[in-house]
Amino acid sequence: MKKFVLLPVFFLSVMAYGQQVITGRVTDRQGEALVGATIVEKNTNNGTTTNATGQYQITTRSASPVLVFSYVGFQRTEIPVNGQTPLNATLEEANTLTQVNVVGSRNLNRSVTDSPSPIDLIDIREVTSKTGQLDLNQLLQFAAPSFNSNRQTGSDGADHVDPATLRGLGPDQTLVLINGKRRHQSSLVNLFGTRGRGNTGTDLNAISAAAIERIEILRDGASAQYGSDAIAGVINIVLKSNVNEFTGNVNYGMYQAKYRFDDKKFDGANVNVNANYGWRIGREGFVNLTADYNFRDHTQRANVPTDIARRQYGDPKIQNTSFYVNSAIPVSANAQIYAFGGLNLRRGDAYAWTRFADSDRNIPSIYPNGFDPIISSNIVDGSFAAGIRGLWKGWNVDLGNVFGSNRFHYTVNNTLNTSLGANSPTSFDAGGFQLQQNVTGLHFTRNFKNTLQGLNIAFGSEFRAERYLIFAGEEASYRNYDPTKPGGSQGFPGYQPGDVINKGRTNLGVYVDTEADITNAFMLGAAVRFENYSDFGSTLNGKLSTRLRLSDKFTLRATASTGFRAPSLAQIYFNSTFTNFVNGQPVEVLLARNNSAVTQKLGIPSLKQETSRNLSVGFTGRLASNFTVTVDGYLVNVKDRVVLTGAFTNDDPDIGADLQALRVGQAQFFTNAVSTTTRGLDVILAHSAALGRGRLNTTLAANFNRLTVDEVKTNDRLRGKEDTYFDLRERKFVEASAPPSKINLTLDYGLDRWTIVARAIRFGQVELANYNVYEGDPTLNFLDVYTPRITTDLSVGYRLTNQVRLTLGGTNIFNVYPNLHDPTLTESGGAWDPVQMGSNGAFWYAKLNLRF
Template sequence: MKNYLLIIFLFCTSSTFAQKLTVSGKVTDPKGDVLPGATVLEKGTNNGVSSDAAGTYTITCRADNPVLVISFVGFQNAEIPVNGQTTINVTLENATELQEVNIVGSRNLNRSVTDSPSPIDLIDIKDVTTKTGQLDLNQLLQFAAPSFNSNRQTGSDGADHVDPATLRGLGPDQTLVLINGKRRHQSALINLFGTRGRGNTGTDLNAIPAAAIERIEILRDGAAAQYGSDAIAGVINIVLKTSANEFTGNINYGAYSAKYRFDDQKFDGGNFNINGNYGFRIGKGGFLNLTADYNYRGHTQRANVATNVEELSRREFGDPQVQNTSFYANSKIPVSPNAHVYVFGGLNLRKGDAYAWTRFADSPRNIPSLYPNGFDPIITSDITDGSVAAGIRGKWKGWDVDLGSVFGSNTFHYGVRNTLNTSLGPQSPTSFDAGGFQLQQNVTGLHFSRLFQETLQGLNIAFGAEFRSENYQIFAGEEASYRNYDPTRPGGSQGFPGYQPGDVVNEGRTNLGIYFDTEADITKAFMIGAALRFENYSDFGSTLNGKISSRLKLGNNFTVRGTVSTGFRAPSLAQIYFNSTFTNFVEGQPVEVLLSRNESPVTRKLGIPKLKQETSRNASLGFTGRFGSGFSLTVDGYYVKIQDRVVLTGAFTADDPDIGADLQELNVGQAQFFTNAVTTSTRGVDIILANGSAVGRGRLNTTLAANFNKLTVDEVKTNARLAGKEDTYFDLRERKFVEASAPPSKINLTLDYGLDRWNFVVRAVRFGEITLADYDYQLNVYKPRVTTDFSVGYKIAKNVNLIVGGSNIFNVYPNRFNPTLTESGGAWDPVQMGTNGAYWYGKLNLRF
């Protein structure tokens, strides 16, 4: 890394171009407040400056006919031809006013991200995708936002195909995802094995192609009182592209250095992506923007890491093979001077192959005549994810009104190949349809918002209602995938037994939410806001939650902000109704387990209560400051206490002295279930430092972003029948999984230097130490690691850009442990830094 920093230093000492025309001016917002730290660039070059504390700037232009591009986070960019002028004052319009898409965290259409009382990350996807190696959305955010974490899974059944993701180390189902401000449906998958967020459902972000996205807004604050259930940890709002008469396309390819393989192959996990985006204008101010995206990701092989042959528990271990095909559209159709219709949505088709645990040749689950050397079952997925939103938005008697509906569906269909049903003997098929599940959601909402500019310094009132219906289904696989035809032998398809007719469910519920949200600028410096939301669920009842927020500007350069709120999360339909009989591996040995739905005969017999909502108390306090012309600092501390968290218990066995007889009476050998068992507290701080300045003939943007996070399990509650069995109810291994949802620290340092046609990026990410427990309940300590990325971009032509680079270029891996004792069966359990080593790539970006 020292060599890369030396390159940047050499550029710093380079001479500047000859001066041609000097332009000065001031940058302000629509209220007349100055914008310190606004970026002023000469279009088509890396020549730029930042406005100072008074909002003023001075730039020396080099082109014959220069055009200035002025930008500031949360505002619409302005392009101004110089035309010989030496003084140009600029007023930037709020991005939300022009795009009519709320910046998450506020329903005031006149409030920018810098004006918000809550911390918000604004991520320009075009900038991230053209300068880094990651292609799917989870991994892009994993390395761009310190409070966001996502793990690639292996040996985790369905989670191998749908990456779980978290904010601030909370559960995947405790973050609400919006698209263009509308609630996104979750995945039908519930995470069960070898994964963070065990027992949780979540949203499949990788079903949304990055090529369709303009920006992502991450609200790092509890927002259940504003947006409803699931927003305990925060909100991710994905804003789709609105461009017209412009084509953008990308061709990407990369592969991993194959450090751990049986053979001599040097690279694996090849990742190919091609996408295109184009927009059409419709009437005055309307558009239709279309995206097509195809991504193929190959297997990686990391099984050959054991210290001796006896420790090798799996012959195939690594990333699954995945093919993603996506089509997305975003449109705005004017119907009158004051109203327009919007329609957006997309379809994602995914096929995956993931390695299951090896059945060796001498295993009682093998048929030697079919597999003389044993076999490695492959779990296949066929996932269809689609959504469509439509509505009308406009002005009515001074109010901004939005009436719309969004429908989403996620279907996950399992298959198993390279396998057998042992109880069928040598006649067994070697592939099976194993069934699956589906989740559908429809949300219809009516929203009103209005800014009373003459009241105080501005009073915004918003209110509305949403009606949501959900349906969850489990469908059975073919008979041979689950049936036992010979009681002396294991039955069902090895690797993943199919869902049985007794597992089939078709359940639904409805929800009505009503909210009131107000923000008042008492003075130009002091703002206070309040939100209240009532929700009624057809299956568990009503809840009322509130939020108070405030922001105080201490001059033009320093702002203090804070919030307090309560929150809730309704148990998902999958947590209430999911049930299955499956094979789990404990210390390499197969064990048959019943995962019993809530309010089943097993849970009733054991006195497990009906699932209820999780509740939270959130608080945040922070400040933002600007120092000099281009340096900014943001610090936000937070506290989140969650009661009655839904978890998946450990397995209770039929030989238990207290409840074993009850399980035997129900013909159950082992049983697990979902229950509100845990209270947790999370404390942390987010720190972001950013600086942009001219260096030599180019421009250097430096960002240091860090998240420090600590989650503690405060209490484990059992019922009267299971009192004293807390170590099974929520044991050490489960506790460590929850605590390791985020590393205690993640620090990201990025240096981005542009010079004429060249661009150089160096990024170092430090992942803090995390601790997991193996099947012997020994602690596996994953020491801190630093991954280093480097890329070089060159503008071949005005509309063509080539980037080559590497992620984790020093081939850093986590600590290694005994594969027979880890949850995944490999030398590592999935951790945030990844387990594949160095990744090398090339990208070609086109824009016409």
């Protein structure tokens, strides 16, 4: 028996051999502390970051440890420990060829903490190793308070591409960059669900988290700096560039079901396997490759009697496979060529509303018990960027091109076309759509260190070409062969030849962006951008920014800007006929494109750009050597916002006859219908302190957000129909783009080989209007109220060796759900709409991280 007791003691003794507690400080050449610098023990998973004074503490594991120090905008430095403590590091600024801009500033010498705009810097390695989320949207949902994304169900294409918002604005009002280059959007326009209704957006889940070094979130309007879509802010994704190091992850988890109509307690298995490796090319070049596979299974949250709404309600089944590359190769002492990009292949299966056995949309000889149509997706998303950058007569020059494409192809399975009778197929090709984008840019940047206390000038131009296509499905997916019966594939009618479109446009943008350090404490910045679109004209926008350092411990910052967003090609040209369910009853709905006969009959004008005014005021403070605080308030007014209207019915005196001729019960369209105002506050408190032999890092991050609809604009023909044009349900969908508050408290404790992370997130109350709003009965409850909820996450990690780390944990460990509501009245047809933290419940997982 003693042998079995002594074995683990011997094992732990061996593991502890060579441990050293190393402390020190990381600074720049001027002796300024580098806050948040990363320190990693080479060839291990062992790492830490500096606190508010640049101090760090790390317990090494190797017999001869080497520490690697890195910070954005500075050269990576490796220092052998050799028994030294304290071990201080002074980092040199990176040369212009290896620097990567921090989003929000084109000054290569500007750090995150020195920016006049609020920026979140998220180290993906730290986040992915300590949390249970696997895809990028969910990682950001729980890491950044101003970011919100929920999985949808029963929402057609949005089940396969999660819409996301920043500061409660639309998914298409946030610009996404990769390595500072504009990322293409998804070809999908969201038609259902509570988030992103009527919007397009960028599919962040097409980007593998394993390929990412860090994510920079600029929480500020930036159209004058980066162009269209940057009304709410900018997300810049920086790909990995490390070399001679292998990292891999194996992750597995399942949801704990609280609400199901059967006895199954766990479902929705999630599996993720990824690998990353980089090779050195010459002295300064590199090629870094990533492969990633992610599978998640259906969840089942249909907990109501099966004769009410849906027998299948929950997450869709998704298979995601990604390949990414990032590279840069010097061609001379002053120039390098670069290339990066990736390919994402996704297949999804999502359940539509149930067609019960006695439904007139069922054929009992094919489905005696009714059927649950499955909307399947085949999404191919790819991008590739290449260019050359270097020094020319004192200027940093970057000439590059990036091409991106997103193709979304539908099939409908486990279905039928009722009008074909008993001979109907049960699977159909339903067609789809595609968006392509090509951007060519030429950028110049120069820092004049001897002018004032530093003057940075940047200017450049971008030419963007976009193309949007809709392609038809097979005839049986959309045709009605018997006018007495519903036609088309049930669950999702295919796109018809009349829907087919192939339209493009071009855009030319020119900008100037300057920053001047008037004194060491006072900075002023100004940017102006002119853009011309081939389809709707020109726009001119500007931005002013300032930062005043009152002391070493307190800094004020503020920005004011105008912004714009051109309506997407999908919003202009999308056209479809689909089936919606109102109070559980199917209704054929026509979504008419902007220049269709229906919209022209109603006098709906052509879509125009959204415009915005943004104001941000805040401060950063250091209350103690290990305690920092940032507070930023913001005001965003958006005029002529593009939204999806409410449904006009076929008994309407103005449009009814046209709808009856088209055999549809309702019609909707896109229009610049509303103006909104968003007021908010971001607060981040960070504290770091020794606790026993370990270190406790505490972060409290909160976003408080309130969006109001200021004005609903109709034309003369529709005056008095504002309640249909933009009804209460549509208003509530826009207002519910984010909960009015999200507060995140994270405790991260490291002790020797152990890491323990506890996190509590409070989601504020959300209100939606249900289908009772159309009944006209004031005694009926037409509001679904989702009261505040708190979710709790816990993870425990242990380094089995210097190269292997195991983490066990759970998210939402107390299995908290939103309020239950009547499934026949919700948008989703389930007991919950996709709000707050979602409706899957607790998620339990294990993660194995490898680093060699």
